[in-house]
Amino acid sequence: MGQKKRFLLRLDEKLYETVEKWSADELRSVNAQIEYLLTEAVKKAGRWKQEQGQSEKE
Template sequence: MPASAKKAFALRLDPALYAAIERLAADELRSANAEIEVLLREALARRGVSPKVAAPPRRGRPPKEESGS
């Protein structure tokens, strides 16, 4: 799995809760998924938990490998 991949999983939410998240996300110009992530990070921070910061995704073409021939 690449270092930049995020964990995907099914999340069941009350429809009214999801609608509220969608409204918040629209106000912040985010997707609902990104808004859920922000809300979870804020909730963890309030509890004094700081998740490890993931390395940013690597962009561009990978460097050429030197051939030993």
């Protein structure tokens, strides 16, 4: 996967607590959970661009 872009994300406290519990349930960090959810959302929306030579599971 190459380098990751860093940026500040502000979330409503209740939303953060919900994502925090969800991430614990799935044994992920909050950061990894947010990245997973965003990735799934862009794929579902048909906006995910595959790089040549990569399979969808990578």
